[in-house]
Amino acid sequence: MKSTHRFCTILFLHNKGKGRIVTTATPKDRVQRALSEFDEKLRDHPNWANWETNRRYSSFITIDGKRYPAKTIVALAQNIAEASFSGAFETTRYLRKAGISTEPLQCLPASLLDLHFEREAIYDRKTEIHGPFGGSHQSGIAPSSTFPAIFIFTGDTGAQNGYADKWVDGENTCLYTGEGQIGPMALTKGNLAIAEHAHTGKSLHLFQSVAKGKGHRYRGEFVCESFFTEEQPDQKGTPRSAIVFRLTRVETVPDCDPSLPLEDSETLTLQVSLTAAREAALAVTQRAPSTSTKATARTIYQRSRVVAHYVLMRAAGTCESCEKPAPFNKSDGSPYLEPHHTNRVSDGGLDHPQFVAAICPNCHREIHSGEDGAKKNQALAQKIRSYELYRA
Structure with missing residues (x-):
């Protein structure tokens, strides 16, 4: 007998070897089922009373005037745990297949404490980095237009455009080539922004391209330790002088206590007035x-x-x-x-x-x-x- 519930016609098969649920349902059907499950089991639960103010959730979808946490809906739709995927890019991509677009929960974060990028998570550059925080969508060095932060982008294809970035010290340090595709690089614009970030009070956030059209992986917050020049080929293959920044993860910078005695090798004097x-x-x-x-x-x-x-x-x-x-x-x-x-x-x-x-x-x-x-x-x-x- 034909059921009146649209999902009764969907066939679910259990793969015991891999412990997964296999279904012939489309992403749109799965999302519809997840929306119903959220409304019935989670929406009125005390744990979800203030989910829209929880920094754990960075985006939402709106269906029939109601908001839903985007990552949770994708997890329910695929019958997987939220912790099993990074959330940002994967969530947006899956919902697009279902014909649904996401929106940032906070279009303008209250402070830099809301720059809550998760290390190694993948983000969509346009909607999840520049959408909330501003900055150029195209530049490799993109200062935020509204917050004291600078977004830096690296990737394997950079060498084609005259950029040769590399990781050293167990990937705690990135030797990042500055901007400028043709001819010698100058300490202006984005390059100057990196060099002066400590003076201007702007934090550096580094992202690495996963693949074309597949988002950018957040590698962490860095500080510019030094920079130097070296000969590198530009976009046309012509040797030129390139600026290379030595960027160090902030967590590797040692803590300091001014009350501790100075080492004998240091020539640092702390003033008394x-x-x-x-x-x-x-x-x-x-x-x-x-x-x-x-x-x-x-x-x-x-x-x-x-x-x-x-x-x-x-x-x-x-x-x-x-x-x-x-x-x-x-x-x-x-x-x-x-x-x-x-x-x-x-x-x-x-x-x-x-x-x-x-x-x-x-x-x-x-x-x-x-x-x-x-x-x-x-x-x-x-x-x-x-x-x-x-x-x-």
């Missing part, structure tokens, strides 16, 4: 990256140390977020506060007095993990920036 410490901090951020091929993370470490020293002196033992005294003193008697980068998802590497605050551990954890962390960070960023601009 607040004014002198501020001048020193501004000076190290304005210094261009080294052009030496032998430069190491030591340069970044020293900059971080000088800036952290000034910021802790500026706070004078009081959390710059909650304005309460430091919770305890360190072994040297100084109040314990932690440097926090207001313009970054993680800490370390990128330093400038306008974007670094000294805060207590409780505020630090709340900003990174709390429900209202983004708002708290925004308020702190505005306070610190206003203070530094007033002193300028």
Whole structure:
């Protein structure tokens, strides 16, 4: 007897060897079934009450006036766990097959804490990178038009256009060739943006092309450690002078504690007065990256140390977020506060007095993990920036 339910005619077969569900249903049919399942079993469940404000979900679809989390619908449609695929690019591609387009949950993120790209996940450049954050869809170096961030793109086909990027140090460092397809490269436009990113307070986010039309894999956040020039062929095969940036993962930059004694080999002096410490901090951020091929993370470490020293002196033992005294003193008697980068998802590497605050551990954890962390960070960023601009 013919069933009135459209899905009763769909044949499902269980493959015991691979533990998968095989179906003759089209992606559109599967999505329709997933939508019904979400409405019946999940929509009214307490765990899904505020899913639209959860950073875990970056896109949604709208059907008959109702919103659905895009990745969850794709997982239900394919009968697989959400954790089994990266989400961004795969979700968009599958839903396109069903004739459905996705929309970003936050067209304009509240702060850089919402730059929540997942390492090794694949993203659609147009809709999931430049759509929410702006910037050129074509350039290999694309500064965001609305946020202090620079998006950098690399791929295997770059050599055809005069770019020869390569990974070293266990892929913790990328030797990234600057922009300019014909003739010698100049330290202008995108190249200058990378070289000055620490001074301007802009974070570097590196993406690697998977294949033409198959998205870009997020490789992480980086800091420009140095740059140099070397001879490389341009797009026409003519030898030319190319700019190569040494980009290091921010997580590999060592933490610093200004209260610890300096190593004998270091020629770094920490100032004892607040004014002198501020001048020193501004000076190290304005210094261009080294052009030496032998430069190491030591340069970044020293900059971080000088800036952290000034910021802790500026706070004078009081959390710059909650304005309460430091919770305890360190072994040297100084109040314990932690440097926090207001313009970054993680800490370390990128330093400038306008974007670094000294805060207590409780505020630090709340900003990174709390429900209202983004708002708290925004308020702190505005306070610190206003203070530094007033002193300028």
